[in-house]
Amino acid sequence: MVKISDISKLCGVSPATVSKALNGASDISQETAKRVRETAAKLGYLPNASARALKLGRSYNIGVLFSDTTGGGISHEYFSRILDSVKVEAERLGYDITFISKDLGKRSMDYYQHAKYRSCDGVIIASANFQDPAIIRLATSEIPTVTLDYTFDSRTSILSDNAQGMESLVRFVYDKGHRKIAFLHGEMTSVTQKRLASFKKTCAALGLEIPAEFIRPAIYHDPRTSGLQTRALMALSIRPTCIIYPDDLSFLGGMSELERHGLSIPDDISVVGYDGIPLSQVLRPRLTTYRQAGEKMGTEAARLLIEQIEQPEIWLPQQITVTGELLPGDTVRSIG
Amino acid sequence: MVKISDISKLCGVSPATVSKALNGASDISQETAKRVRETAAKLGYLPNASARALKLGRSYNIGVLFSDTTGGGISHEYFSRILDSVKVEAERLGYDITFISKDLGKRSMDYYQHAKYRSCDGVIIASANFQDPAIIRLATSEIPTVTLDYTFDSRTSILSDNAQGMESLVRFVYDKGHRKIAFLHGEMTSVTQKRLASFKKTCAALGLEIPAEFIRPAIYHDPRTSGLQTRALMALSIRPTCIIYPDDLSFLGGMSELERHGLSIPDDISVVGYDGIPLSQVLRPRLTTYRQAGEKMGTEAARLLIEQIEQPEIWLPQQITVTGELLPGDTVRSIG
DNA sequence: ACGCATCGCTTAATCGATTAAGTAAAGTAT
DNA sequence: ATACTTTACTTAATCGATTAAGCGATGCGT
Numbered sequence: 001m002v003k004i005s006d007i008s009k010l011c012g013v014s015p016a017t018v019s020k021a022l023n024g025a026s027d028i029s030q031e032t033a034k035r036v037r038e039t040a041a042k043l044g045y046l047p048n049a050s051a052r053a054l055k056l057g058r059s060y061n062i063g064v065l066f067s068d069t070t071g072g073g074i075s076h077e078y079f080s081r082i083l084d085s086v087k088v089e090a091e092r093l094g095y096d097i098t099f100i101s102k103d104l105g106k107r108s109m110d111y112y113q114h115a116k117y118r119s120c121d122g123v124i125i126a127s128a129n130f131q132d133p134a135i136i137r138l139a140t141s142e143i144p145t146v147t148l149d150y151t152f153d154s155r156t157s158i159l160s161d162n163a164q165g166m167e168s169l170v171r172f173v174y175d176k177g178h179r180k181i182a183f184l185h186g187e188m189t190s191v192t193q194k195r196l197a198s199f200k201k202t203c204a205a206l207g208l209e210i211p212a213e214f215i216r217p218a219i220y221h222d223p224r225t226s227g228l229q230t231r232a233l234m235a236l237s238i239r240p241t242c243i244i245y246p247d248d249l250s251f252l253g254g255m256s257e258l259e260r261h262g263l264s265i266p267d268d269i270s271v272v273g274y275d276g277i278p279l280s281q282v283l284r285p286r287l288t289t290y291r292q293a294g295e296k297m298g299t300e301a302a303r304l305l306i307e308q309i310e311q312p313e314i315w316l317p318q319q320i321t322v323t324g325e326l327l328p329g330d331t332v333r334s335i336g
Numbered sequence: 337m338v339k340i341s342d343i344s345k346l347c348g349v350s351p352a353t354v355s356k357a358l359n360g361a362s363d364i365s366q367e368t369a370k371r372v373r374e375t376a377a378k379l380g381y382l383p384n385a386s387a388r389a390l391k392l393g394r395s396y397n398i399g400v401l402f403s404d405t406t407g408g409g410i411s412h413e414y415f416s417r418i419l420d421s422v423k424v425e426a427e428r429l430g431y432d433i434t435f436i437s438k439d440l441g442k443r444s445m446d447y448y449q450h451a452k453y454r455s456c457d458g459v460i461i462a463s464a465n466f467q468d469p470a471i472i473r474l475a476t477s478e479i480p481t482v483t484l485d486y487t488f489d490s491r492t493s494i495l496s497d498n499a500q501g502m503e504s505l506v507r508f509v510y511d512k513g514h515r516k517i518a519f520l521h522g523e524m525t526s527v528t529q530k531r532l533a534s535f536k537k538t539c540a541a542l543g544l545e546i547p548a549e550f551i552r553p554a555i556y557h558d559p560r561t562s563g564l565q566t567r568a569l570m571a572l573s574i575r576p577t578c579i580i581y582p583d584d585l586s587f588l589g590g591m592s593e594l595e596r597h598g599l600s601i602p603d604d605i606s607v608v609g610y611d612g613i614p615l616s617q618v619l620r621p622r623l624t625t626y627r628q629a630g631e632k633m634g635t636e637a638a639r640l641l642i643e644q645i646e647q648p649e650i651w652l653p654q655q656i657t658v659t660g661e662l663l664p665g666d667t668v669r670s671i672g
Numbered sequence: 673a674c675g676c677a678t679c680g681c682t683t684a685a686t687c688g689a690t691t692a693a694g695t696a697a698a699g700t701a702t
Numbered sequence: 703a704t705a706c707t708t709t710a711c712t713t714a715a716t717c718g719a720t721t722a723a724g725c726g727a728t729g730c731g732t
Contacts, residue, residue: 001452001718003717003718003719004718004719005718005719013681013682014681014682014683015682015719015720016681016683016684016719016720016721017681017682018719019718019719019720020681020721023719023720025721027679027680027681028680028681029680029681032680032681044449046443046445046449046452046453047453047718047719048453048717048718049454049455050387050389050390050395050717050718051390051687051717051718051720052718052719053386054386054387054390054686054688054689054717054718054719055686055687055718055719055720055721056687056719056720057687059386061434075413075416075417080411080416081411084411087435087437091435091437091439092441093441094440094441095440096434096435096440097434097435098432098433098434099427099432099433101423101427103427104431104432105427105428105429105430105431106430107382107430109382113380116382117382118385118432119384119385119386223618249614249615249618252615252618253618255620256618256619256620278585279585279588279615282585282588282589283588284591284592337688339687339688339689340688340689340690341688341689349711349712350711350712351688351689351690352689352690352712352713353712355689355690355691356690359690361691363709363710363711364710365709365710365711368710368711383688384687384688384689386687386688387688387690387717388689389717390687390688390689390716390717390718391688391689391691391716392717393717
């Protein structure tokens with residue numbers, strides 16, 4: 001690899017001059033700077049990232065954390081969209097991304113240590129158990145962090161607008177005439193709490209009394225559980241006319257269960273998903289769902305993290321709420 | 337951060353001794369080594385990856401390349417499964433992974449330069465246009481590489497067994513009595529060529545004459561195009577009794593088109609997918625498809641790449657073919 | 673013409689870890 | 703007792719880039 005000293009020899013100046021010329025320092029003459037730049041380009045010079053990181057204490061590398069425990073958060077469409085947009089935006093701003101995990105080979109370390117080890121300039125925490133002490137340690141450390149869908153004190157976070165999303169779904173369904181609305185919710189994370197609170201609040205605002213047995217726990221992205229809960233709903237003496245699923249994939253579990261009962265969507269029962277994965281719009285009937293703006297969240301996360309890294313003096317913690325959009329689909333029937 | 341010199345002071349030895357003790361050099365006494373290790377553990381010492389990389393010329397970091405051009409290869413389930421398993425295996429062996437792309441911020445570079453810049457010890461090329469000169473440069477450079485679903489001369493590659501996959505699907509369909517089998521194929525990559533060749537060969541071996549208009553081009557993961565081609569198939573005077581789609585998602589585009597024609601699956605027409613994404617097994621009827629063993633491919637890719645990095649002297653290029661499994665599903669009807 | 677600032681460059685230290693070469697002390701052989 | 707090994711360290715150079723400090727040479731003001 002070409003290094004600074006190669007350029008310096010060819011140009012007849014010291015390595016220091018080359019470094020300064022390439023970094024646009026002020027005490028280098030126009031001509032020298034030009035000559036150095038041209039020589040560097042001719043030789044195909046690229047700085048050695050490790051040497052820079054060592055000297056500067058800055059790696060131009062940001063960590064991305066997808067918790068191991070959720071088992072491949074990456075493969076969920078929502079998260080892969082986030083990851084992809086984080087990657088694009090980070091690269092646009094000159095940063096690479098590296099995955100942060102617990103344990104690296106024989107070395108056992110926590111997330112904080114891993115980030116330090118790789119001298120990450122910052123970390124985006126995308127999908128994690130925010131109660132995990134290792135996550136808390138990282139998010140309360142001196143390393144700049146941005147969390148997605150969760151807020152730590154005095155930290156920047158990007159939030160999908162779960163309250164608005166749920167409210168718009170409930171209102172959409174209500175406007176179609178539905179009054180008996182069931183809600184299968186995911187595990188009790190902060191996201192779920194927001195959706196559940198918004199569900200209850202919106203129903204109350206609309207004057208709906210939702211029986212307790214219409215609100216049932218399921219598991220995100222688990223069609224089996226939502227299938228079971230769908231069956232439970234169908235066994236009630238008073239059935240809901242519309243079911244809100246925790247997410248689009250869970251709906252699919254429910255769908256097969258509904259078919260088994262000989263119910264067709266939306267004629268016999270209306271359904272609503274959450275996430276707006278591409279698939280949901282390819283299915284017939286198109287699923288009524290709320291599309292979270294994953295790309296925008298990823299882009300914002302990367303942008304704000306890098307802003308914090310590069311201008312710590314003007315940085316202030318922010319909570320950005322990103323609004324998605326309701327995809328009307330065809331799975332909610334107009335009734336009564 | 338704790339560094340070697342901190343430990344050396346506490347232990348009353350030189351930094352060199354500490355380094356050697358931690359790396360298990362032979363010229364360190366048992367007691368000193370123990371004392372050093374204990375002090376290191378107590379202080380929570382972690383080596384500085386940049387300093388190590390600079391000195392050793394090894395970064396314990398491998399690049400993963402998902403071509404930008406395909407537009408978020410990451411978000412396809414098959415690739416995210418590969419990525420996830422690469423990550424897991426690489427971490428198990430003590431390596432981090434970083435995404436490799438063209439252009440980083442203002443610096444414009446090709447993949448090879450990017451990998452050099454980050455001093456990646458090796459690169460896994462997962463989803464890319466293998467005709468791209470930048471990809472070819474990387475794959476023919478001195479950097480160890482492993483490619484997925486494509487083979488470069490004298491290089492290691494991991495191949496999904498497309499021939500076997502297609503053959504098993506055709507035979508499965510044939511055994512159910514189908515003789516008029518249509519095949520929508522994806523863009524003409526080497527993968528597609530293998531599937532197409534296998535399709536033709538298997539049909540020939542079974543004595544089937546497939547009319548040219550039964551073999552039609554579509555686009556991977558694009559339900560719209562497969563919908564159009566499905567319509568074209570339905571407009572033929574002699575219709576196929578079974579359609580093999582380029583992938584599971586494309587099938588969904590076909591599905592809605594078939595429904596529009598009032599055809600139900602599998603009673604009126606049989607269909608087959610490819611990939612075996614989880615969704616395909618949640619749908620009712622369950623899709624008959626071929627599940628590519630993405631996890632195994634990713635694991636093998638990481639393992640072989642790291643083997644090549646760590647033991648270049650015993651390394652020989654290999655082409656590993658990973659076989660998936662046919663998921664019988666319920667979308668192929670027994671006929672005749 | 674003398675002092676002083678400015679410009680443009682070089683020198684040398686530094687980031688943290690590794691390792692070849694060197695060395696002091698103890699052990700072994702003759 | 704002398705010469706040679708072996709053991710267990712230390713010294714110092716090195717990886718490549720950055721940057722504070724230094725230093726001649728020129729320009730400027732009075």
